[in-house]
Amino acid sequence: MSVLDYSRYYSNLARSIKASEIRELLAIIKAKKNVISFAGGIPDPELFPRKELAEIARDVIEIYGDEALQYSETKGVREVRETLCKFLSTRKSIKCEPENAIITTGSQSALDLVARTLIDPGNVVITENPSYLAAIGAFKNAGARLIGVDIDDSGMKTSILEEKLRAMSPDERRRVKFIYTIPIAQNPSGVSLSAERKKHLLEIASQYDLLVVEDDPYSYLVFEEGVDKTVIKALDRENRVLYMSTISKILAPGLRIGWLIGPDDLIRRVELVKQYVDLHSPTLTQYITAEAMKRGVIDRVIGRAIPHYRAKRDLMLKTMSEYFPEYTWYSKPIGGLFIFTYVYKSNFDAGKLLPVAIEKYSVAYVPGGSFHVDGKGANSMRISFSYPTYEQIIEGVKRLAELIRES
Ligand SMILES: Cc1ncc(COP(=O)(O)O)c(C=O)c1O
Missing domain, CATH: 3.90.1150.10 (Aspartate Aminotransferase, domain 1)
Structure with a gap:
């Protein structure tokens, strides 16, 4: 006691x-x-994939030796980021160089890092309503005020998003930092943003000069034909989208590996913030993840x-x-x-x-x-x-x- x-x-x-x-x-x-x-x-x-992961873990330690067990770069092992970028360009049509990527400890830590990097107390974040509870928690921890936009079967109602931004005073509008969305097979509802609304969302972000934080653990797990699986990052002409995803639902959450992709300046800032959070995400499971990507285990x-x-x-x-x-x-x-x-x-x-x-x-x-x-x-x-x-x-x-x- x-x-x-x-x-x-x-x-x-x-x-x-x-x-x-x-x-x-x-x-x-x-x-x-x-x-x-x-x-x-x-x-x-x-x-x-227990057997394959066991083999990969053994191979990684044998092949990469001490490097796999050693401290590594805050951004993540370069080779791992290279493999990730290839994976994302073929699977998600995301243009990505290793400088655009940072490996995180699951996407939950990407949410926390984004919050620490972008939010000051009193800033506003716009989210779908309902939205992922632990993202809401991470943004609130950083002092954000959240504004929700209702959803329907086609995801966030972007016309309401536009109305809300239009109705804000210039002072309030300046406080808005980003729009947070889980566009495909959303948590908690499982609905997806239609192609038209993805376009509309980017137009609104551009018009009001906002960033978009796209959280995408579930586009790999779409059950229906005809659903638009394009991630917003693939449509991002102005480099406004910070994209995050994770291996948690497509390999194993216990490995705790996720990633954040964005403009190199912004990723560099996130890297500086991450230094004092955890130095870097686990080197060993970064290598294991990259190997699982290369060997087709994740697919x-x-x-x-x-x-x-x-x-x-x-x-x-x-x-x-x-x-x-x-x-x-x-x-x-x-x-x-x-x-x-x-x-x-x-x-x-x-x-x-x-x-x-x-x-x-x-x-x-x-x-x-x-x-x-x-x-x-x-x-x-x-x-x-x-x-x-x-x-x-x-x-x-x-x-x-x-x-x-x-x-
Ligand atoms: C939308 C969303 N974002 C982030 C996460 C966090 O995932 P992890 O930290 O395991 O990568 C989850 C987990 O359920 C989620 O549903």
Whole structure:
């Protein structure tokens, strides 16, 4: 037991941070055996290429020897950045030289670095509403005020984005630093920005002289034909887009490798900031990632992941259509790992109900309020279909439906 009261030592930042609902939840759920969890966006371990990764890890240490185990450049190992740029130019049509790339410790650290590099307290960031809760957290930690733009089946409503910017006073407009978007198979809704809106978003960014921060973990996991999978960075003529992605959903999140691509001046600034955050991201897993790219391991995981997650999504949607009451609405994700649901029943509060869901119904989700930047969304929840088995998806959806009806 602590004798001291440590709270007087805490910084304002540490004092202001609330526990991440997902992180807390994962701990509770792990401890309780029979809970069916639709909470975290956790990749199905069935897709981890264990054997190939074991071989690669051995080869990397044998081939690169001490270099793979040594400190390395803050920006990331040059050879790794070269491999990454080739990967991104063939898979995503992104023009990239090693100077445009920085390797990060997952894309969460890219979000944190972007926030530290671009945001001063009182600055404004515009996001989709709902948006990824840990991006919202990273921007808030840096002191940003967030303005949300509603989404529909074609992603962020860019006409509303334009209206909001137009309606701002010149002083407020000057505070806006960037538009943050997850354009393809968004977290938490699974919707995608249409081709017209991507173009429109870039036009708006240009007109108001804003940067665009594009977070793209899910364009590799699109299940439908006909979805525009072009990343905004590939359309970026004015070099306004900072693009980030990760191997977390297409190889293994435990390797903690992500990347940020942008104009070299800006990347250089991010590099200076990163020096004092973690010196560099893990050298060994950088080499492993590059080797997995070169040997086609990532492409093979993606090839298996798409039908795998598509089947799970289909099953979850089908079960929801059978069991969820008519006063619920849920997104029809075209990819990614999530479905977002609203329950239109008076006083329904998914956050307050979560302990009941876990204790009495043995099912877990992430309350939707944390994905909203405007305090709304208490009646919503994010449910993920990636990790549970088929049987758990059916049983878990039945339990959720019961919770909703009986609440
Ligand atoms: C939109 C989005 N951005 C960033 C991340 C962070 O991913 P990681 O740090 O594992 O690369 C996630 C993880 O779920 C995500 O959904």
